[in-house]
Amino acid sequence: MMMRAETTRFALLLAGLFLAAPASPATAQDVAPLRVGTLTIAMQPINPAKEFVGRIEARERVELRARVTGFLQDVLFQDGQAVKEGDLLYRIEPAPFQAALSRAQGALEQARGQAAFADQQYTRAQELLQSQAGSAAMRDQRLAEQLTAKGNVQIAEANVQAAEIDLGYAEVKAPITGLIGRTSITRGNVVGPDRGVLTTIVSQDPMHVAIPVSQREFLTLKSADRVAAKDELAALIHFSDGSPYDHPGKIDFVDVSVNKATDSVTMRAVVPNPNGRLIDGQLVRVTLQLETPVEKILVPQAALIADQQGFYVFVVEDGKAAIRRVTLGNEIGTSAVVDSGLAVGDQLIVEGLSTLRPGAPVSVRPAAVLPAKAG
Structure with missing residues (x-):
């Protein structure tokens, strides 16, 4: 019995010594290198982009008003239809204006007759004065009558011209080509300069898009030389549902002052609108x-790892995995722009990251993943 107890204590002691004995540390040569896929960092051409909210504006917008007072005789268009410059849209009753023109023309003929008579009287007075049968006073009086008659002719001619203009205003025509809105008044009503807007016409092709850019973003653009030449900036449009518009625009104007209410600078692009998809005010x-x-340097987003300090990637240094902290720019497709932290020629690890640790030896092979390029 005593021998069995001694044997048991000896076995437990050996087991304790075995468990307590430290394992021999593995050397680097004992660890098999991890097989990883890498990309060699290189500069790639991209088109930097920033997104803003803009509003579509018609390049030309006209509010039609009657320029003479009268009864509206005809409305010659359908609400919302396309009109061309010069199309007749409204007709105001022309009879009163035709009568006014006739009166003005009659007054002009009277004035011309009186002017002709004054010319004859002045010529006669001049002849009498030369033959000493008349006086200088009579000649001067006839001269004054002649000048007055000429002035009356000019006044009458101006009245005829004004009457012709008023008669022309009885027909309201489209001053621009575009889409016409809803008429605010129907035939039979009295219209005039003080009776409000008849309707609105907005041009369709091309359109403008106004883009308010905050001062901070505007300065960022300028510091990056992205508005050094506004002709180089393209404006790509997406609708509210996310669908893209198929015609890019060109920046044609940058405002000369900052809007104090919004602390922004307005940029404007001109955009083709051949199919009328863009709508004024949209x-x-x-x-x-x-x-x-x-x-710029592009890396696949799958190679980025985030922690409390920010983003980092693994690169190969002396056959081992090493951490590099990176500062990121915009996202481009499935890739991200790296502003700092990587250099041309670095070997970026993009495959085999799940079991990778800093300092781990690695076996390098070319990766199948390539960073997307911006179009």
Whole structure:
């Protein structure tokens, strides 16, 4: 019995010594290198872009008003139809204006007759004065009558011209080509300059898009030389449902002052609108993009790892995995722009990241994943 107890204590002691004995540390040579896929960092041409909210504006917008007072005789268009410059839209009753023109023309003929008679009287007085049968006073009186008659002719001619203008205003024509809105008044009503807007016409092709850009974003654009030449900026439009518009625009104007109410600078793009998809007053998302590519470093977003300090990636240094902290810019497709932290020629690890640790030896092979390029 005593021998069995001693044997048991000896076995437990050996087991304790075995468990307590430290394992021999594995050397780097004992650890098999992890197989990883890498990309060699290189500069790539991209088009930097920033997104803003813009509003579509018609390039030309006209509020039609009657320029003479009268009864509206005809409305010669359908609400919402396309009209061309010069199309007749409204007709105001012309009879009163035709009568006024006839009166003015009659007064002009009277004035011309009186002017002709004054010319004859002045000529006769001049001849009598030369033959000493008349006086200088009579000649001067006839001269004054002649000048007065000429003035009356000019007044009568101006009255005829004004009457012709008023008669022309009895026909309200389209001053621009575009889409016409709903008429605010129907035939039989009295219209006039003080009776409000008859309707509105907005041009359709091309359209403008106004883009308010905050001072901070505007300065960022300028500091990056992205508005060094506004002709290089393309405006890509997306509708509110996210669908893209198929015609890019061009920046044609940058406001000369800051809007104090919104602390923003307004940029404007001109956009083709051949199919009429853009509507005056419509809100859209606008991406400002350089047409001249800028060289940047792109990395796949799958290679980025985030922690409390920010983003980092793994690179290969002396055959081992090493951490590099990176500062990111915009996202481009499935890739991200790296503003700092990586250099051309670095080997970025993009595959085999799940079991990777800093300092782990790695076996390198080319990765199948490539960073997307901006169009």
